[in-house]
Amino acid sequence: MEVEEFASHMVGKAHFTGVSDIHILPEGDQLFLIYFRIGGNMVLHKSIEKDEGERLISYFKYISNMDVGERRKPQSGSANLKNDYGVCALRFSIITNFRAQETMVIRLLSQAKIQPLRTTTFFQKEVQEIERLAKYKSGLLLFSGPVGSGKTTTMYQLIRESSHRQKQQVITVEDPVEIEEPSFLQCQVNEKAGISYSTLLRSSLRHHPDVLIIGEIRDEETAKMAIRGALTGHLIMASIHAKNTLGVLSRLEELGVSKEQLHQSLLGIIYQKLIPRFCPLCQGNCHLSCPHYDMADKRAALYEVLSKEQLEQIGRHRETYTLNRTFNSLLRKATSYGYISEENCQKYQIP
Template identity: 65%
Template sequence: MEVEEFTVQMIQDAQQKGSSDIHLSPEGCQYSLYYRMDDTLLLKNRLMQEEGERLVSYLKFLSNMDVGERRKPQSGAAQIQTEAGNCMLRFSTITNFRAQESIVIRILSRTRSYQLDETTYFQKEVQKIKQLSQYKSGLLIFSGPVGSGKTTSMYQLIRENDTEIKQQVITIEDPVEIEEPLFLQAQVNEKAGISYAALLRQSLRHHPDILIIGEIRDEETAKMAIRGALTGHLILASIHAKNTVGVLARFMELGVTKEQLQQTLLGVVYQKLLPRFCPLCQEECHQWCSHFKANERRAVLYEVLSGLSLKEMLESGQKTSSDIRSFNHLLGKAAAYGFISEQSYQKYQIP
């Protein structure tokens, strides 16, 4: 099979199975092809070393990487036409000490959107998040592992924002993961000098009502987000942290003061996508389970830190309010109700 045809079939197969990433890794004298499914790598195929190297070179060419450069890590993006339509892909390469390249392909899903109420285990947290999004200005932060649906949550939250007045929404992402014609979507391009901070600075001059920032990565972006919230904009952004409390520590590490957070922060949302437990299969619901629809096989578990709990956390550094519904508490509740398996309960607890 030609490498171009193999690539299309590989992407289509991964899409159909609900995989978030494809890993092509050198292992000895061969390459192994894995699909990432619900935080687990499943072996799909093994290729001869020459076939694996040819596939890596083609994928680098497809994503506008330097095919001749094999020492430095590289990243890129591309679109590919599949039976399901146009598919956006992100690529990342790393070379091992034997000068063998590995590549990871991130599949950016363009499936239709679902209401937040339809994709969660508990409604109370969704209602809290919707209430926080009604504020005219402030900072609403989302955190969670890669592939936990943070971008989807932010987009859908604004789509469901019940307002009769037309609002200008600007998104800043690297790259744009979800196409939304009602939003003004800007994309980071580091090679052209278009960084998150540069786009954010220009977007604030564009007088938006709502800003969605794909990821706060550095000190400049963090401070620009705070400035935007202080000047009357509603800003939704994601940041990497282990839990809601870790988000506050991460902001302070990026040079944001506790006083600035007290003035701007509306709430912190931590989320994870967890596989449902299928009572008929008596196991976690995977892509082959026919007892759930595709959009029902996983759902989001949220923890929301806001209001009095957030205020106490910022003032004392500890959760002292009794009304906090922690992630681990809700995880145990989901297991007790039979929504998730005992295996998932043990696996996804936050230490």
């Protein structure tokens, strides 16, 4: 099989089965192993000869405009690849190990099935609270959770559902754009062209959006721009990496945001993870072979929500305040109801 045909077939199968990432990793001196990341777990897809693996990586470097001859420095790129199931947007990352062997990870940015948030969660109360917070006309709503936990999908779906009631101008600033949405004005960071997060954020705020979605708050400048937008009458939604909802407060303080700015701008913090459902018919977690759930339904979201009102309580009683519906308590509740296996209850707990 030619390398182009093999690449298209591999990406097509990954696209069809709901894979989030493809890992192409050297194994010794003679083989490359290809893994699919499914539901957070790496599953071996195929082993190929060394020369086949090197040709495959070179092909992906070529179609994503990376330097094919450069084998030492880390590189990244993106491309769209047509397969039997449609066109899949791909994001590539290459790192070379100490043996001078290239490794590649491919993130699949295929279109997620659009479903109401209330049908994709274990508990309705948290979704209702998130929907209430998203109805504010201005302020900052933050989403945290591991990579691949559905943060972008949650933000997009919140705005889709609210836009049904009233037309809104929605601008997104992302690196890269993960979900194509024709009704949004979607902007993508391009550092090589001098288009940074801060540049796009300034321009977007001048465009007077009703809602601004920021792909990730990753530095002090982006954090301050998000706060500024929230204080000047915009609804800002953004993702940020932290261990839990309270960890987001500490992370923002590390990025130079004052407690007074948080008090004036922050509407709420949401922490989420996608967790495999327990299938009572299979008596196990929903894997690819489970016939009782569609691919998009094999996992559901579990949320921990910290609202504006709770944040005010924390501000006054930070040392003694306790959150009732924590992520771990909801995880145990879902397990007792039979929604989640005992194994995954232990695996997905926040330490």
